[in-house]
Amino acid sequence: MAVFTPVTLDDLSQWIKQFPLGKALALKGIASGIENSNFFLTTERGEYVLTIFENLSFEQLPFYVQLMRHLAERGIPVPAPVANDAGELVVALHGKPAAIVSKLDGSSQMDPQPVHCAEVGTILAKMHLAGRDFPLQQPNLRGLDWWVETVPKVLPFLDAETAALLQSELAFQREFAAGPTYAELERGPVHADLFRNNVMFVGERLSGCFDFYFAGWDTWLFDLAVTVNDWCIDLDTGRLDEARVVALTRAYHAVRQFTAADHAAWLPMLRAAALRFWLSRLYDYHRPREAEMLTPHDPTHFERVLRERIARGAPNLTA
Numbered sequence: 206m207a208v209f210t211p212v213t214l215d216d217l218s219q220w221i222k223q224f225p226l227g228k229a230l231a232l233k234g235i236a237s238g239i240e241n242s243n244f245f246l247t248t249e250r251g252e253y254v255l256t257i258f259e260n261l262s263f264e265q266l267p268f269y270v271q272l273m274r275h276l277a278e279r280g281i282p283v284p285a286p287v288a289n290d291a292g293e294l295v296v297a298l299h300g301k302p303a304a305i306v307s308k309l310d311g312s313s314q315m316d317p318q319p320v321h322c323a324e325v326g327t328i329l330a331k332m333h334l335a336g337r338d339f340p341l342q343q344p345n346l347r348g349l350d351w352w353v354e355t356v357p358k359v360l361p362f363l364d365a366e367t368a369a370l371l372q373s374e375l376a377f378q379r380e381f382a383a384g385p386t387y388a389e390l391e392r393g394p395v396h397a398d399l400f401r402n403n404v405m406f407v408g409e410r411l412s413g414c415f416d417f418y419f420a421g422w423d424t425w426l427f428d429l430a431v432t433v434n435d436w437c438i439d440l441d442t443g444r445l446d447e448a449r450v451v452a453l454t455r456a457y458h459a460v461r462q463f464t465a466a467d468h469a470a471w472l473p474m475l476r477a478a479a480l481r482f483w484l485s486r487l488y489d490y491h492r493p494r495e496a497e498m499l500t501p502h503d504p505t506h507f508e509r510v511l512r513e514r515i516a517r518g519a520p521n522l523t524a
């Protein structure tokens with residue numbers, strides 16, 4: 206379960222008074238998720254989600270919660286943070302940063318079809334465009350610098366062939382990121398973790414996306430690659446399903462047209478997106494963890510995805 210910091214209704218009775226939400230009526234821990242403690246919170250004003258941030262600091266959080274507010278104000282269906290009477294969106298609870306956000310309708314679609322992928326492509330492109338005038342900047346904290354720093358930490362746990370793949374992919378990505386095509390890619394605040402479990406659907410209609418806590422400044426194409434590498438693949442083999450790739454990328458392109466640099470960078474970015482999650486999963490798997498932490502995600506899944514992209518490439522971005 207994913208409640209690392211227990212909270213009771215009693216704990217909230219005073220604390221909630223700083224928010225314009227009336228009394229807290231019910232509180233229920235949410236079992237899924239591995240990063241934060243999440244609760245469904247019912248108040249006199251309606252249904253919300255209370256998050257206690259286990260790893261992010263008070264300094265890092267404004268970027269994420271302000272981004273959610275910015276996007277929500279522009280009509281993107283993301284959780285809207287609730288400000289307290291002092292206008293603050295992040296407030297201490299049990300000594301840790303906490304926030305209350307609106308609860309989204311719907312449930313995850315874990316067996317997506319092209320129709321769902323098209324919805325995701327549309328919302329991703331709208332999110333990118335809506336982020337263009339977002340004033341705060343924070344790098345993607347799981348970007349290239351983090352990869353360079355983290356690869357040596359996991360190498361000792363890998364056999365020689367796997368270690369060689371990790372090192373050669375990192376070298377490839379460093380070279381690509383230093384080149385002219387990468388420099389031309391458009392960038393801005395991106396979600397960077399828009400997996401199936403972070404999007405809600407009501408039937409075939411996308412009702413919202415959440416979990417912005419890996420968001421950061423990066424290329425729009427990297428965000429698209431992260432999304433395609435989860436939504437449009439066969440989970441057993443890591444292979445891309447062309448019908449879903451076409452549905453997602455066409456819908457994206459209908460809102461935000463691809464550039465020549467996007468076309469040229471598509472395969473390298475799909476590889477970068479696979480490397481990013483292979484590496485974070487390796488790191489989570491091998492680092493010493495606190496007793497109550499959950500079973501980590503399987504790193505070999507994204508190793509397979511990376512090997513697939515290198516061996517088989519990807520369909521061209523729809524023009």
Ligand SMILES: Nc1ncnc2c1ncn2[C@@H]1O[C@H](COP(=O)(O)OP(=O)(O)OP(=O)(O)O)[C@@H](O)[C@H]1O
Nearest residue numbers: 235237238239240241243254284307308309415416
């Ligand atoms: N605003 C929201 N509206 C409705 N449900 C939400 C909302 N935020 C979170 N949830 C629910 O809580 C669960 C856990 O949230 P979330 O994925 O943000 O946690 P996390 O610990 O950051 O997880 P991870 O990083 O592993 O995805 C989600 O799967 C979803 O069911």
Ligand SMILES: N[C@@H](CCO)C(=O)O
Nearest residue numbers: 398400482485486502
């Ligand atoms: N989406 C990440 C988990 C963090 O949200 C993964 O699958 O490794």
